[in-house]
Amino acid sequence: MTKKNYDLIIVGTGSGNSILTPDFDDWSVAIVEKDVFGGTCLNRGCIPTKMFVYVADLVEGIRHGARLGVDADLRAVRWRDVRDRVFGRIDPIAAGGEDYRTNRCANITVHKGAGRFVAPHRVSVNGEVIEGKHIVIAAGARPMIPDIPGLHDAGYYTSDTIMRVDEVPRRLAIIGGGFIACEMAHVFEAFGSTVTLINRGPELLRQEDHDLRARYVDLARQRLDLRCGENLLAVRKSSSGLTLLLEHTADVEVDAILVATGRVPNTDELDLAAAGFALEADGRLKVDARQETSVRNVYALGDICSPEQLKHVANHEARVVAHNLAHPHRRIESDHRFIPHAVFGSPQIAAVGLTEEQARAAGHDVMVTSRPYGDTAYGWAMEDQSGFCKLVADRTSRLLLGAHIIGANSSMLVQQLIQGMAFGQTIDEMARGQYYIHPALSEVVENALLGFPAA
Numbered sequence: 146m147t148k149k150n151y152d153l154i155i156v157g158t159g160s161g162n163s164i165l166t167p168d169f170d171d172w173s174v175a176i177v178e179k180d181v182f183g184g185t186c187l188n189r190g191c192i193p194t195k196m197f198v199y200v201a202d203l204v205e206g207i208r209h210g211a212r213l214g215v216d217a218d219l220r221a222v223r224w225r226d227v228r229d230r231v232f233g234r235i236d237p238i239a240a241g242g243e244d245y246r247t248n249r250c251a252n253i254t255v256h257k258g259a260g261r262f263v264a265p266h267r268v269s270v271n272g273e274v275i276e277g278k279h280i281v282i283a284a285g286a287r288p289m290i291p292d293i294p295g296l297h298d299a300g301y302y303t304s305d306t307i308m309r310v311d312e313v314p315r316r317l318a319i320i321g322g323g324f325i326a327c328e329m330a331h332v333f334e335a336f337g338s339t340v341t342l343i344n345r346g347p348e349l350l351r352q353e354d355h356d357l358r359a360r361y362v363d364l365a366r367q368r369l370d371l372r373c374g375e376n377l378l379a380v381r382k383s384s385s386g387l388t389l390l391l392e393h394t395a396d397v398e399v400d401a402i403l404v405a406t407g408r409v410p411n412t413d414e415l416d417l418a419a420a421g422f423a424l425e426a427d428g429r430l431k432v433d434a435r436q437e438t439s440v441r442n443v444y445a446l447g448d449i450c451s452p453e454q455l456k457h458v459a460n461h462e463a464r465v466v467a468h469n470l471a472h473p474h475r476r477i478e479s480d481h482r483f484i485p486h487a488v489f490g491s492p493q494i495a496a497v498g499l500t501e502e503q504a505r506a507a508g509h510d511v512m513v514t515s516r517p518y519g520d521t522a523y524g525w526a527m528e529d530q531s532g533f534c535k536l537v538a539d540r541t542s543r544l545l546l547g548a549h550i551i552g553a554n555s556s557m558l559v560q561q562l563i564q565g566m567a568f569g570q571t572i573d574e575m576a577r578g579q580y581y582i583h584p585a586l587s588e589v590v591e592n593a594l595l596g597f598p599a600a
Contacts, residue, residue, distance in 0.1 A: 151469070154277030155266055156260050156415065159184020160447050160459035162242065165253070165423075168471035169382055170357040173255045175275055177260040177268060185285055185448070186456040187235060189305045194328055196231045198489045201335035205491055214526050222336045224313045232309065260284070262420035265440040279442045279470055282430060283463070284415055284574025286408040286448035291320070295380035299387050301402040303328065313337050314401035315484065318389055320377060321405035327365070327490035329403055334368050335491075341370040341397050343377055343389070350488060353547040354500040356515070361551065362430075364492065364531060370397070373541040378496040410449045424460045434478040435464045444469065453484055483566045487556035492532060495555035497563050498547035501537050510540040514596035518552050521592065522584030527553065534558070536572070543571040543600060558590055572597050 152172040155161045162182065165174065181188050183525035187386040200222065210217045221364035247255045257273040267276045288294070288303035302310070304325050313336045319326050322344030334340045342349075342365070348358045349365060365371055376392040380402065389397040408427045423431040423439035432438055438445050444466045448457030454538055462479050469476040485497035504511045518532035532552020538545050548562040565575040581587055 148275070149275050151254075151275060151277045151367050152206065152279060154275060154549050155270065155283065156281070157184065157283035157285055157447070157449075158182045158242070158246075159186060159283060159285055160247070160456070160463040161281055163460065163463050164281060164283075164467045164470070165250075166467055166471070168467070169176075170252065172252060174250075175256055175277065176246055177256045177258070177270055177275075178243075179257075179259040181222040182246070183238050183239040184283075186459075188239055189308070190213070190467045193235055193334070194304070194325075195489055196234075197332045198328060200227050201332045201491070203521055204335040218558070221251070222313075224336055225311065227336075228309065236558060254269075254583060256554075257416065261414075261416045262422070263416075263422050266445060280444070282415070282417070282445040283447050284411045284449050286410045286454060287384075287414075289409045290404055291406050291408045295378055295382075296404075299380040299382055299402065301404050303404050305401050307401075310401075314399070315339065316386065316399040317341070317401050317403060318343060318387075318397055319403045319405055320344075320425055321407070322346055322351070322457055323405065323407065324350075324374070324486075324488050325402075326405035326406060326490055327361070329405060330365070330369055331491040333403075333490075339370070340368075341372065341389075341399065343372045343375050343391070345374070345376060345398075347374045349373065349598050350494065353359045353488075353494060355502060355536075356533075357494055357496070357551045359492070359551050360531060360533070361494065365490075366493070371587060372397075387589065408454060411485070412449060432572060435469055435476050436462050436479060437469070447526065452485070453571060455484065455486055458484055462484070483563055485559055485563050487559075489556070492552050493555045494551050495559040496547070496549045497559055498545065498566060499537060500549065501535075504537050504539075504546045509546060511546070512538045512540050512597055514538075514593050515587055516592040516596055518586070518589050521588040523586040524589065526584075527586075529553065532589070534589045536562075536597070538572050538597060543573060543597075544558060544569070545572050545575065552589075554586060561587065563591060573600065 154175045156177045158178045207217050219240050246253050256270040260270050263269050265273050308462045317333050317338040318341045319330050320343050324565055330340050330342050347363050350358055372394055378392055386398055386400045399411050412428055412430050424449045425431050430445045432445050432450045436444045445460035446466050449452045465479045486524045487516045488494040514537040515533055518529040535549045537547040548559055550559050572594055581591040
């Protein structure tokens with residue numbers, strides 16, 4: 146008979162699954178999972194998308210080889226082979242994680258099914274109510290589907306489903322202009338789709354610094370049918386596929402639609418508001434600096450409570466929650482000061498901290514510097530004419546407020562700046578207090594730092 150009372154219930158097996166350190170070997174634990182083990186990142190997000198992006202980057206390299214003296218032709222991209230390689234790696238990991246927790250952990254009981262809170266410390270799963278002295282809610286988020294006439298009847302993909310299709314759509318419409326839309330546009334255009342990207346906003350990637358947004362849009366227009374500042378009024382089935390009726394520009398005929406208009410936290414599916422939990426205005430679960438919800442001994446982490454919806458944030462919060470559960474008398478707080486992000490589109494973008502606009506709005510005496518990839522020796526080798534590193538600093542404190550890089554390997558180049566910000570280094574210490582390998586691409590960061598006026 147299934148145990149009904151536990152020391153700990155964990156709802157969700159993304160970063161929530163990593164909480165179970167040896168500190169909890171003598172706790173009775175229930176894991177509730179409605180879907181597949183490993184969460185969004187492993188199964189439908191970070192990991193598979195980047196495996197597809199890597200192949201798309203190779204395609205782009207072949208396309209532009211001639212400028213470096215390499216005349217190469219792309220014969221084909223074998224979509225099914227790529228797809229099967231991706232999920233041939235991922236699916237066994239998810240299955241292995243479930244098998245390990247189900248069959249090899251004596252103190253853990255796995256409840257497969259959709260959990261629903263019937264009280265602050267009680268969860269109903271498959272008609273059975275289980276109770277936990279402590280609970281961790283790590284149930285993530287799901288794609289947000291806009292209410293567009295005809296969309297449901299026509300059929301659509303989301304980031305949850307499109308990576309497992311059998312064939313690359315010949316004509317693909319992507320609705321949205323954020324991380325997911327830009328990354329999937331890069332992948333499917335490289336793999337052979339004619340991609341129309343439709344975004345309500347005037348630009349793409351609205352969270353980025355304005356200079357990066359402008360550069361990205363200019364480059365995207367070279368590959369995509371880009372419709373910014375556009376509204377999708379309706380979708381109609383036609384004899385040749387699907388017709389998208391647009392408000393300001395010509396209608397579009399496509400074979401498939403990818404909806405990438407953001408993600409919503411799964412608080413509603415868990416009935417958290419009805420169970421007495423406080424929510425943020427946007428539906429996220431409200432937590433304090435220690436990741437505790439409004440209910441004592443109930444913690445939350447990741448996309449269900451975090452505005453960033455980033456795996457590295459969820460992992461950080463999981464470590465905080467694990468510590469606070471195991472050491473309730475010396476709890477710690479999450480550090481959300483310098484959260485970086487990257488967009489693995491074409492080109493890549495990475496950033497941390499404030500944009501120039503945000504820094505000025507916050508009242509800082511702002512200094513800005515920007516240096517192109519093409520001013521470095523490695524940039525010459527790449528013949529890179531579009532990448533650059535933009536930095537934003539405070540004139541008085543000489544602390545870096547934000548770093549914004551667009552171009553190859555930007556997700557790696559930004560890391561040294563994250564470290565400098567986290568440890569309180571001034572821009573002068575970052576620029577002069579260490580060696581920069583010559584002629585590595587990291588010299589673009591050095592050049593940008595040296596571009597600030599002297600103190």
